[in-house]
Amino acid sequence: MRALSEIFAVCASSGSSFARAAVEIEASESGCSLETLRDGMRSRLKDMERSVEEALSGSWRGLLVPEEAYLLREYGADAPSFSSPFVLTAARIAIAVSTYNAAMGRIVAAPTAGSCGILPGLLFSYREYFDCDDETLLYGLFAAAAVGAVTAARATLAGASGGCQAECGAAAAMGAAALTQMRGGTPDAVGQAVALAYKSILGLVCDPVGGLVESPCIKRNGMLVSLGALAADMALAGLRSLIPPDEVIDAMGQVGRALPESLRETAGGGLAVTPTARELVAKLLHQE
Numbered sequence: 151m152r153a154l155s156e157i158f159a160v161c162a163s164s165g166s167s168f169a170r171a172a173v174e175i176e177a178s179e180s181g182c183s184l185e186t187l188r189d190g191m192r193s194r195l196k197d198m199e200r201s202v203e204e205a206l207s208g209s210w211r212g213l214l215v216p217e218e219a220y221l222l223r224e225y226g227a228d229a230p231s232f233s234s235p236f237v238l239t240a241a242r243i244a245i246a247v248s249t250y251n252a253a254m255g256r257i258v259a260a261p262t263a264g265s266c267g268i269l270p271g272l273l274f275s276y277r278e279y280f281d282c283d284d285e286t287l288l289y290g291l292f293a294a295a296a297v298g299a300v301t302a303a304r305a306t307l308a309g310a311s312g313g314c315q316a317e318c319g320a321a322a323a324m325g326a327a328a329l330t331q332m333r334g335g336t337p338d339a340v341g342q343a344v345a346l347a348y349k350s351i352l353g354l355v356c357d358p359v360g361g362l363v364e365s366p367c368i369k370r371n372g373m374l375v376s377l378g379a380l381a382a383d384m385a386l387a388g389l390r391s392l393i394p395p396d397e398v399i400d401a402m403g404q405v406g407r408a409l410p411e412s413l414r415e416t417a418g419g420g421l422a423v424t425p426t427a428r429e430l431v432a433k434l435l436h437q438e
């Protein structure tokens with residue numbers, strides 16, 4: 151699968167939804183049956199669900215970043231918030247899962263370990279606030295997976311190659327596709343959600359403090375659920391990207407290749423070289 155336009159073409163000829171067309175293409179390219187693909191994705195969804203449960207039920211922290219996801223639950227309960235309950239819950243799940251990853255918990259890297267909170271945040275907050283069965287979530291995940299596959303083929307999903315736009319940005323775009331699919335959006339709306347999410351995150355650098363996948367990674371997971379949610383809302387409302395989705399993904403790849411090495415997971419620039427970051431890393435090394 152090298153282009154979202156391939157998926158749109160199948161949708162147009164068969165009347166399938168975006169996710170269904172993506173599964174059909176995958177089946178014909180891989181030689182796997184539809185049922186095999188569905189079983190595989192069901193198993194990933196179960197793993198993701200388990201990671202959310204473990205992340206929310208334990209007390210986890212990284213080497214630099216403390217446990218903080220619970221603060222969003224308390225905040226949302228105590229005061230009217232600017233973000234919707236859906237977004238706050240998605241952010242809480244995203245931060246919890248991402249912190250669980252930093253604590254060496256087992257997560258589903260969708261698309262990467264660094265960006266592992268965004269998709270479960272959006273999927274399982276969706277299950278909490280919208281009437282939805284497992285089949286709906288499954289097809290949301292298929293839609294997200296198709297966007298990840300096309301991004302990997304046309305651009306990159308690695309922070310070391312394309313910066314954080316290719317990790318957390320990709321997760322937000324995949325989440326936008328999942329939400330749009332689950333709300334019954336047309337294939338075109340799914341593509342628009344992807345384009346709107348990606349074009350708003352172009353150039354996001356990868357600058358982890360100490361090279362650890364903690365800061366800014368964990369909060370970025372929490373923040374970017376809002377991008378995925380708003381991109382889906384805009385697409386469902388009928389807003390359109392001037393640049394078509396595949397071209398936006400190509401632009402993401404081109405921007406990634408243009409980023410200096412210091413901003414591609416080397417901890418050589420951005421937040422990673424601030425005085426506070428240097429001090430924290432020196433303290434950490436001193437403790438060891």
Ligand code: SF4
Pocket residue numbers: 264265308309310313314315317318355356357358362363364366367370415
């Ligand atoms: S800042 Fe870098 S390491 Fe952290 S999530 Fe983004 S791409 Fe991954």
